[in-house]
Amino acid sequence: MTTKLLLTFAICRLIVTVGLTVDPSELLRLGVEGQLSVDPCDVETASLDFGLISRSEPMAVLHPGSADDIARLVQAAYLSSQGFTVSARGHGHSINGQAQTSNGVVIEMSGRSRGSRLGPGNLAKPQVAVKEMHVDVWGGELWIDVLRSTLEHGLAPKSWTDYLYLSVGGTLSNGGISGQAFNHGPQISNVYELDVVTGKGELMTCSEEQNSKLFHAVLGGLGQFGIITRARIALEPAPQRVRWIRVLYSNFSTFTRDQEHLISLHGEPSTLKFDYVEGFVIVDEGLINNWRSSFFSPRNPVKISSVGANGGVLYCLEITKNYDESTGDTIDQEVEALMKSLNFIPSTVFTTDLPYIDFLDRVHKAELKLRAKDLWEVPHPWLNLFVPKSRIADLDRGVFKGILGNNKTSGPILIYPMNKNKPARIDKSFSLLLTGTQFNDGSDRRSGRFSCQAIFSMGSPMRRWWDQRSSVVTPDEEVFYLVALLRSALDNGEETQSLEYLTDQNREILSFCDDAGINVKQYLPHYTTREEWMDHFGDKWDQFYQRKMEFDPRRILATGQRIFNPSS
Numbered sequence: 001m002t003t004k005l006l007l008t009f010a011i012c013r014l015i016v017t018v019g020l021t022v023d024p025s026e027l028l029r030l031g032v033e034g035q036l037s038v039d040p041c042d043v044e045t046a047s048l049d050f051g052l053i054s055r056s057e058p059m060a061v062l063h064p065g066s067a068d069d070i071a072r073l074v075q076a077a078y079l080s081s082q083g084f085t086v087s088a089r090g091h092g093h094s095i096n097g098q099a100q101t102s103n104g105v106v107i108e109m110s111g112r113s114r115g116s117r118l119g120p121g122n123l124a125k126p127q128v129a130v131k132e133m134h135v136d137v138w139g140g141e142l143w144i145d146v147l148r149s150t151l152e153h154g155l156a157p158k159s160w161t162d163y164l165y166l167s168v169g170g171t172l173s174n175g176g177i178s179g180q181a182f183n184h185g186p187q188i189s190n191v192y193e194l195d196v197v198t199g200k201g202e203l204m205t206c207s208e209e210q211n212s213k214l215f216h217a218v219l220g221g222l223g224q225f226g227i228i229t230r231a232r233i234a235l236e237p238a239p240q241r242v243r244w245i246r247v248l249y250s251n252f253s254t255f256t257r258d259q260e261h262l263i264s265l266h267g268e269p270s271t272l273k274f275d276y277v278e279g280f281v282i283v284d285e286g287l288i289n290n291w292r293s294s295f296f297s298p299r300n301p302v303k304i305s306s307v308g309a310n311g312g313v314l315y316c317l318e319i320t321k322n323y324d325e326s327t328g329d330t331i332d333q334e335v336e337a338l339m340k341s342l343n344f345i346p347s348t349v350f351t352t353d354l355p356y357i358d359f360l361d362r363v364h365k366a367e368l369k370l371r372a373k374d375l376w377e378v379p380h381p382w383l384n385l386f387v388p389k390s391r392i393a394d395l396d397r398g399v400f401k402g403i404l405g406n407n408k409t410s411g412p413i414l415i416y417p418m419n420k421n422k423p424a425r426i427d428k429s430f431s432l433l434l435t436g437t438q439f440n441d442g443s444d445r446r447s448g449r450f451s452c453q454a455i456f457s458m459g460s461p462m463r464r465w466w467d468q469r470s471s472v473v474t475p476d477e478e479v480f481y482l483v484a485l486l487r488s489a490l491d492n493g494e495e496t497q498s499l500e501y502l503t504d505q506n507r508e509i510l511s512f513c514d515d516a517g518i519n520v521k522q523y524l525p526h527y528t529t530r531e532e533w534m535d536h537f538g539d540k541w542d543q544f545y546q547r548k549m550e551f552d553p554r555r556i557l558a559t560g561q562r563i564f565n566p567s568s
């Protein structure tokens with residue numbers, strides 16, 4: 001069957017089955033290279049997401065054959081007399097229906113089955129530019145496929161999420177964070193250029209230099225300003241192996257002091273810092289069963305009671321150091337030197353060593369185990385918070401030791417700090433000159449380095465990992481924490497594991513923060529009223545609104561975020 005016939009067939013079914021509000025001739029005239037589908041399987045998939053909490057059926061699903069297909073569809077929606085909405089769906093790993101739409105078309109950016117279909121046309125496979133150290137990828141590409149392609153050239157992106165079966169466009173619409181963020185910034189700080197289809201159906205290339213307003217708007221923009229069809233991502237030489245270490249703490253302030261110390265080393269040479277810093281909270285004996293902790297092997301059981309947990313809570317610092325086999329002989333000394341400055345419980349060091357790709361893909365292994373037990377496709381009432389450093393101890397008291405009590409955790413609780421500013425880079429000759437003239441007298445080298453940075457900063461504006469010009473919202477402090485409650489709801493008769501109970505507890509946590517005046521910001525935010533969104537964006541709301549009016553004036557994109565209602 002030709003594409004046109006397929007399309008006619010699809011649209012006839014569309015009219016019959018859903019009583020389409022769009023003039024079907026508008027969709028017929030699109031002449032897309034890909035496929036517009038009303039197949040119940042496609043519609044069902046697009047109606048759901050990883051959260052399994054909300055469900056919205058689109059009228060149809062577009063499997064795009066090119067970026068032009070997307071531009072044609074969005075333009076048709078923009079120009080349509082009645083209007084219809086368009087939502088890009090990455091890999092559908094949102095929690096609260098952010099990629100769904102009930103009165104329009106969902107664009108399946110990541111293909112029909114995992115890994116089976118990459119981008120269309122010249123982006124069918126990521127295009128690696130070895131000399132320039134970047135890769136061009138389709139917006140629906142999964143990070144695992146980006147990694148596999150770049151590794152063929154001995155290269156890899158610098159900044160990651162913990163899980164790689166997420167789409168490039170989906171994580172760039174949020175931020176994209178993991179334990180590398182202190183060192184390289186979030187994923188949105190590691191993008192050179194984007195192709196974006198705006199809400200008017202225009203396909204535009206944007207970067208720091210070209211159409212920069214659109215570029216900054218789209219990064220962390222929750223899909224509100226355009227659909228990312230191509231991203232140019234920064235690369236670095238890929239390490240071969242990873243030394244992966246976990247250590248435990250019973251004292252919260254010692255734990256956070258060590259985490260903050262480790263991220264403060266971000267400007268140091270690679271031998272003098274770790275490459276990844278995360279951590280998690282252990283509020284019950286579920287540690288061994290926890291879905292990210294297969295690392296603690298059964299031969300190595302850890303009992304909270306045996307390590308003197310303070311208030312029944314333990315904290316696990318998770319750190320890694322990358323290395324190549326050729327330099328492997330120094331890894332032990334480097335790790336040992338770094339560990340000396342830490343104050344964990346001495347008997348609780350857990351170490352493993354593995355190939356770089358296995359470390360980055362670690363959560364997928366946990367996914368496979370949970371899938372085998374039918375524990376993956378269950379509701380996920382996740383709550384992700386950015387917490388200012390000055391108030392993180394209040395979260396410990398009020399939430400980890402308070403609201404969560406001794407309930408079963410039902411999933412990991414991550415906690416790790418990030419810093420907003422990049423270390424200022426010092427010109428080498430300038431640095432040497434300064435060291436030579438000022439510090440030959442044997443004075444402290446640390447203060448020498450500080451002086452260099454101060455002078456450098458005066459001459460050029462401080463560049464930030466968390467760029468204020470992007471749409472993402474962070475707390476108003478230089479260092480802030482991610483606290484991620486990644487819990488699964490189970491229908492096993494235990495009240496404390498039910499969806500209702502966990503959802504209520506999330507509400508209680510948010511109220512606690514509100515009442516205690518802790519200015520948290522939700523990451524992967526979910527709100528339902530305009531007031532809540534305005535409060536979330538704070539000072540950035542006016543800019544966010546103006547950008548929306550400029551790039552998506554009919555408010556047809558990503559309505560599942562529930563920030564704007566489409567205009568008729």
Ligand code: FAD
Binds near residue numbers: 140
């Ligand atoms: P979707 O959920 O499909 O879409 C998310 C939003 O982006 C929607 O509004 C959608 O319309 C929009 N969108 C999708 N594609 C595009 C595009 N091409 N252009 C414009 N807008 C688009 N996040 C982290 O930062 N760090 C982590 O470590 C991390 N780990 C995770 C682990 C798991 C198991 C899961 C389920 C999620 C995790 N996330 C993490 C969250 C993840 O970043 C978000 O779910 C994000 O939305 C990406 O998922 P997705 O690609 O499936 O996007």
